[in-house]
Amino acid sequence: MASQRTVADVGDIDRGQTLLATALASPKQKRMALVIAVIAVFVFVAAVPFVRMPLAKMPAFIPSYEAALFFIDLITAILLFDQFIRLRSTGLLFLASGYLFDAFIIVAHALSFPGAFGPAGLLGGGAQTTAWLYVFWHGGFSLFIILYALWGRSEGAGIPT
Numbered sequence: 001m002a003s004q005r006t007v008a009d010v011g012d013i014d015r016g017q018t019l020l021a022t023a024l025a026s027p028k029q030k031r032m033a034l035v036i037a038v039i040a041v042f043v044f045v046a047a048v049p050f051v052r053m054p055l056a057k058m059p060a061f062i063p064s065y066e067a068a069l070f071f072i073d074l075i076t077a078i079l080l081f082d083q084f085i086r087l088r089s090t091g092l093l094f095l096a097s098g099y100l101f102d103a104f105i106i107v108a109h110a111l112s113f114p115g116a117f118g119p120a121g122l123l124g125g126g127a128q129t130t131a132w133l134y135v136f137w138h139g140g141f142s143l144f145i146i147l148y149a150l151w152g153r154s155e156g157a158g159i160p161t
Contacts (some may be wrong), residue, residue: 060116062110062116063110066109067110073100074100074103077096077097077102081096083096090151091147091151094144095148098140098143098145098148099144102140105137108133109137113130
């Protein structure tokens with residue numbers, strides 16, 4: 001009987017046949033996840049009394065939020081491209097490309113947002129440009145996810161057992 005793999009063991013396993021998502025978490029990692037989840041619940045409960053309080057306009061919120069989202073999507077794309085290189089799964093290539101597409105269209109969306117960098121945004125197109133970029137952002141990413149799902153099914157998902 002094969003022993004169960006943990007996240008700590010991933011570095012010791014053949015690089016070409018391991019997905020981080022398929023490795024089991026150690027008891028210490030499970031406890032850490034539980035502590036983080038409990039802290040998140042407490043922060044959420046503490047914020048509930050402020051739900052109905054109107055907030056002041058903050059034009060810098062959209063660019064800062066989208067900057068964080070850009071880096072999250074870029075890091076995710078890099079990690080998925082690494083998994084693609086290891087497993088040669090075309091489905092993973094679609095998924096990684098989707099995250100890369102998402103990261104770069106976020107930049108255009110942030111630059112076009114009215115009021116963030118200028119009255120009509122830096123691209124000068126106004127609210128219609130921002131709305132269309134939003135549609136392409138979410139619709140385009142969804143197409144990559146659909147391609148990943150369809151291709152993964154035909155490949156057997158490329159995940160070792």
